[in-house]
Amino acid sequence: MKNISSKTLALLRSIHFSYYKIAFALVATIIISSFKFELVELFLFDLGTTIKADLGLSNPKNKKITLIYIDSNTIESFNGYPSYKDHSTFLEKLSLYKSSQIVYNFRFENKQIIEISGSTNDQKLFAKTASTFSNLYFITDDLELKGQESNLKLAAPLNDLQVVSGPRTKDIKLNPKNKISRRILISYQDQLLIHQRLASIYNPSIVNVENIRGKYHYIGTDQVYIDFHKPNSFDAFRFEDVLSGNVPPQYLTDRIILIGTNTNKFIEDYVATPYSSETPDLITITELQANMFQTLIDNSAPQKVPPYINIIVTAAISILTVYVALSMTPSKGIMLLVSTFLGYSFLAVILLYFNIWIGMAHPLLTIFLCYYFFIPYRLIIENRRSWEYLQKNKLLQQVEELKSNFISMMSHDLKTPIARIQGMTEVILKDNISLSSNQREAVDTIKSSSDDLLRFINSILQYGRIESQGIELNRQSKDINKILQEIVKKHDFLAKVKRIKLTTDLEPMFPVSVDSELVRQVFSNLIENAIKYSPEESTVTIKSYESADKVIIEIQDQGVGIPPEEISNIFMKFYRSQNAKTSTIKGTGLGLYLAQYFIQLHKGEITVTSEVQKGSVFRVELPINS
Numbered sequence: 001m002k003n004i005s006s007k008t009l010a011l012l013r014s015i016h017f018s019y020y021k022i023a024f025a026l027v028a029t030i031i032i033s034s035f036k037f038e039l040v041e042l043f044l045f046d047l048g049t050t051i052k053a054d055l056g057l058s059n060p061k062n063k064k065i066t067l068i069y070i071d072s073n074t075i076e077s078f079n080g081y082p083s084y085k086d087h088s089t090f091l092e093k094l095s096l097y098k099s100s101q102i103v104y105n106f107r108f109e110n111k112q113i114i115e116i117s118g119s120t121n122d123q124k125l126f127a128k129t130a131s132t133f134s135n136l137y138f139i140t141d142d143l144e145l146k147g148q149e150s151n152l153k154l155a156a157p158l159n160d161l162q163v164v165s166g167p168r169t170k171d172i173k174l175n176p177k178n179k180i181s182r183r184i185l186i187s188y189q190d191q192l193l194i195h196q197r198l199a200s201i202y203n204p205s206i207v208n209v210e211n212i213r214g215k216y217h218y219i220g221t222d223q224v225y226i227d228f229h230k231p232n233s234f235d236a237f238r239f240e241d242v243l244s245g246n247v248p249p250q251y252l253t254d255r256i257i258l259i260g261t262n263t264n265k266f267i268e269d270y271v272a273t274p275y276s277s278e279t280p281d282l283i284t285i286t287e288l289q290a291n292m293f294q295t296l297i298d299n300s301a302p303q304k305v306p307p308y309i310n311i312i313v314t315a316a317i318s319i320l321t322v323y324v325a326l327s328m329t330p331s332k333g334i335m336l337l338v339s340t341f342l343g344y345s346f347l348a349v350i351l352l353y354f355n356i357w358i359g360m361a362h363p364l365l366t367i368f369l370c371y372y373f374f375i376p377y378r379l380i381i382e383n384r385r386s387w388e389y390l391q392k393n394k395l396l397q398q399v400e401e402l403k404s405n406f407i408s409m410m411s412h413d414l415k416t417p418i419a420r421i422q423g424m425t426e427v428i429l430k431d432n433i434s435l436s437s438n439q440r441e442a443v444d445t446i447k448s449s450s451d452d453l454l455r456f457i458n459s460i461l462q463y464g465r466i467e468s469q470g471i472e473l474n475r476q477s478k479d480i481n482k483i484l485q486e487i488v489k490k491h492d493f494l495a496k497v498k499r500i501k502l503t504t505d506l507e508p509m510f511p512v513s514v515d516s517e518l519v520r521q522v523f524s525n526l527i528e529n530a531i532k533y534s535p536e537e538s539t540v541t542i543k544s545y546e547s548a549d550k551v552i553i554e555i556q557d558q559g560v561g562i563p564p565e566e567i568s569n570i571f572m573k574f575y576r577s578q579n580a581k582t583s584t585i586k587g588t589g590l591g592l593y594l595a596q597y598f599i600q601l602h603k604g605e606i607t608v609t610s611e612v613q614k615g616s617v618f619r620v621e622l623p624i625n626s
């Protein structure tokens with residue numbers, strides 16, 4: 001419980017800390033959202049449409065369209081475009097299949113169909129055949145203006161054919177040269193156009209245009225975006241296949257038959273789509289018309305999400321980006337942003353599969369804009385911080401230098417008067433001056449205090465030397481046992497005062513190459529500590545033995561011990577345990593620091609195991625061949 005609340009607190013604190021970042025991000029969102037990135041949005045729509053098709057997610061749901069092409073083969077076998085006569089035969093053939101709707105997609109010029117040839121008589125014949133079809137339409141790009149519908153009519157004798165407006169749109173925004181078609185006109189000047197009219201036969205729900213998905217109003221028109229299907233996903237046959245009865249009936253019955261050209265000769269037969277705005281990947285106008293009809297039959301036009309969702313998503317991504325730019329390590333941040341970018345794009349494609357069109361331009365651009373706006377800001381702040389840090393560090397270094405200079409100067413100057421005090425007390429003690437017992441005790445105290453002081457000063461001087469230039473070893477081959485015995489002897493008096501038994505257990509050993517002065521100091525300190533931190537009438541044992549290629553020395557006491565939480569600190573300079581600080585035991589906190597330093601100079605190791613109120617064992621390992 002406590003853990004959870006402390007986590008929540010930390011989270012709250014970090015949120016509080018982030019207030020200004022959130023504010024920045026929201027301002028960025030407002031600024032970014034106020035720009036219309038239509039071009040980028042369309043580009044991303046095209047990209048999403050293409051990816052969706054590449055992933056195989058764009059097949060028509062309710063296939064109701066068959067394409068009949070007049071292609072280069074047809075032209076070859078008919079020695080040019082099929083004539084009106086051929087088309088009459090074609091229509092007669094189709095009439096056998098009860099095709100639902102027949103839609104011609106041929107080009108008109110001067111009220112003539114330029115892709116059908118033939119005499120006036122042929123035209124008459126064709127007009128007669130066509131007149132028996134109520135479901136035959138000729139699509140034109142021209143719009144019938146209210147009251148001027150007759151303007152669309154073809155010249156006699158074809159003037160009774162049903163010419164209808166089914167314009168393809170040409171978006172020139174993205175690339176003025178390749179006018180990409182992306183939209184369907186549902187109505188113009190309140191008149192419903194052919195796509196809605198024919199598609200509603202197959203999908204009665206769209207008779208009411210309010211039910212058309214993704215519909216929006218734009219200058220006198222109702223429009224939707226096309227739900228594009230992968231190129232060549234519609235059933236397609238050749239003109240001559242119909243004539244020769246080679247088209248299976250299910251492709252002709254109850255379908256919208258779109259007739260058009262695919263000769264690979266005229267660029268006018270092809271259109272640019274989101275899949276491609278370049279030849280040779282353009283699709284035929286007929287296939288574009290198929291996409292338009294199919295979108296309405298499936299009622300699957302992409303529906304734009306409301307703008308407020310776009311703003312919320314942009315704000316969330318801005319906040320994330322600003323947080324990343326200001327608070328995360330660059331590598332982690334970039335990784336997170338790239339995943340967000342890819343994740344969001346992936347989500348957009350998935351939504352497009354469900355015909356939901358979520359704005360991509362703002363959220364994705366916000367990543368770049370926020371990141372590149374806030375990174376320099378962060379750099380400036382960090383630069384200033386590191387400059388301040390550098391200044392502080394410099395100052396600290398100077399203070400540190402001053403301090404150690406001062407300490408070593410002081411200690412050095414103190415040494416001479418102390419030596420003089422020691423000399424004088426020794427003279428008093430040696431000369432047989434009759435002193436009262438009180439006076440003798442006083443002189444003894446002066447002597448031991450000045451000894452303590454001198455030791456203290458020596459440690460400080462040594463520490464100063466280590467800090468400034470380090471110490472060089474003056475190695476000689478020495479018998480460690482002999483050194484230990486000498487030290488034990490020297491400390492005999494100190495031990496006796498506390499009635500502590502100093503015992504030794506020294507195995508014979510090979511001489512070791514050491515700096516005897518430093519090693520002596522290490523063991524003196526360890527034995528002195530063992531006596532200092534032990535109660536009266538306890539035992540201090542000094543052991544030595546060889547193990548593999550090492551000499552091991554252990555100093556064991558039955559003293560106060562060291563609490564586990566302090567063990568890792570006792571080798572730090574000037575560290576004295578809590579116990580030691582509160583007791584009357586004197587010390588500098590430098591002894592173990594120096595001991596460890598000296599033993600490490602010998603490539604050895606010093607370790608301790610201890611139990612409070614039971615005692616401690618300090619263990620020194622010195623390599624024999626170093």
Ligand code: ADP
Nearest residue numbers: 529530533570576577580587588589590591592
């Ligand atoms: P000091 O001058 O305080 O003895 P040292 O560096 O020699 O400084 O020791 C650091 C601290 O380690 C001491 O203050 C003491 O708390 C602890 N310590 C060292 N040796 C022993 C020991 N044998 N038993 C218990 N505590 C010890």
